[in-house]
Amino acid sequence: MTHVNANRSKIKKYRACAVQKTAQALQESFPEDRMGESLFLKDPHRLLEDWLSAGWRVIAPLLRDGALVPDILHDPEELPRGVTDRQSPGSYRLEPGASTRWFEAVVGPQGWKRWLHPPERKLWSARRDAAGFEVTPEAEEWPATIFFAVRPCDLAAIARQQEVFRRAGDPAYAARRAATRIVAVNCGRSAETCFCASMQTGPRAQAGYDLALTEIADGLLLEIGSEDGTALLDARALPAATDAQVREAARLIEAAAASQTRAMPPDIAERLTEVADSPRWEQVASRCLHCTNCTAVCPTCFCTDVTDRTSLDGAMAERWQRWDSCFSPDFSYLHGGPLRRRAAARYRQWMTHKLSNWHTQFGSSGCTGCGRCITWCPVGIDLVAEARALAKGE
């Protein structure tokens, strides 16, 4: 509680300071002129409070069932502080971290997929009538939303999923994305399972954010990435970060990259096209439980099934789209049975699609190096280790 009170008094002080800024100072530091410049922010509370009171729906990684999960934030106090994570193949634990740090823990089990590409989505409904049936489109509303604290790997994942649905001509994803502002957080620390550096997606956010934060010893560095980001700060006077602070942030991000022990083989996309018959697939399948966890936590996995739900009297029918997984045998159902009967074939499908075929289909890798499939695999299958073994022809 004292911790919370201390925070509140800090916010008050900060506000009082900001109000005292003169008009001239405001003009000098007007964010429109400050794209690309690094600003300094003591803590994120004031921004969050302003956005909430302006009516934005703010979604941020919050503590849920012992994990960090993007969920709706109602009060800036809900933002966890002093939490870090320990991740390894098959294991995820939140632990107390440096008490002053907001963003020490990196990615939790869920990315932003469950918001932009929801696990279940009613497509439309139909009602039986004398003429046959009437189709009613589903009326889904998306409030003006801010995704707060999006990691660079997840920022890349959002862009990659958006490309899937753009090519499919499904406008829903792009519509949700267009009404969403993104505040990225550059990573100053990597989990053991992170390998974004080898996928060129992090630990610094490259594109697609409106604002980006980097946590340094005494606060946060803030960069504006778009005009929408400028508007989010609307004429707020923020001091410029000092050169020393900018250097510190860069150093932390570089150190986070350097600390990553896993690296995807750079030629994996080509190599996987040559190893369809490798015995390694049977070997990894003998460990795999086909639980579909990896596809559920993967921030780019997009596959869905569509099913009908009917009322008991048969008068109403609804079409529902829901996440599906290429690990479930029925995924490839054709003519009375699954086409990919062997688990080895299903594992090969997942990995080959993700790391190789995605390039052909969508012009990039389907993997962003977030490491979730490694952390959340109940038997600790390590995608990078499997990829390396296959690339070496093992």
Place this chain on the structure above:
Amino acid sequence: MIEPIRIPSALLPRRFRVVVNCPELSDVSTLSILPLDGTQTSGKPGQFNMLYAFGVGEIAISISGNPADTDTLLHTIRNVGAVSGALCGLREGAMLGLRGPFGTPWPVEAQAGRDLVIIAGGLGLAPLRPAILQALSMRSALRSLSLVVGARSPSQILYPAQLADWAGSGALRISLTVDRATPGWTGMVGVVTTRLERALEGCDPANVSAFVCGPEVMMRHSCQALEDLGVPAACQWISMERNMKCAVGSCGHCQFGPDFVCRDGPVFRWDRIGARLRIREI
């Protein structure tokens, strides 16, 4: 501050009505359907539509009518599951949903000047019928046109009356063969590959183009046999079948290596995918 937005709908069907439900074989029907909104869907030979049976579900069905007849839309459906069963059971006047057309067509027009061989196995004749009809409409532009049809047994031959008409017209050479003969069958017995040499008679293999549709194993062997006879792999096309849910390349079900069968297919050139068809459970 930005206003809440309405998320646009996706995968909405248009409503159609059954004009005729014509039984073809014991478990196969052809639906002739008309749109309620008055705008008939045109599709190219080889393309497919997603047909929806109220409360049951949606499946991919090839267009099987004459592409020149833009008023009539035909789909030939085999009753093999819940949705196909419901569709086959639709009576005259019943309503169904439709999305489409989707997918790549048979490149019929591009075969001008060539010897076109069309090879159908079983229900594979249904997605090929629009291609045959289009080929007949430009018959004089083709050097020759032949059709090889294989079926499990004589009673499983699709569109027998139309095949007889075509044979009578003399516009194309037809070769029929069945896997198992029944009493009264005086035609050929054997798989379609045994008929290919005959179908290519009088043609320079380098000038032959082939459209093949049927069970995967039949297509694989047919294309290989054609290659062995000297028909270039780049002049052969097959139509693939996979589980399809969305038909727009976003549900992931129909992936066949790097291709989405719904979007990059169903009609593929053989040299692009032949090697892939030999990979088990791809």
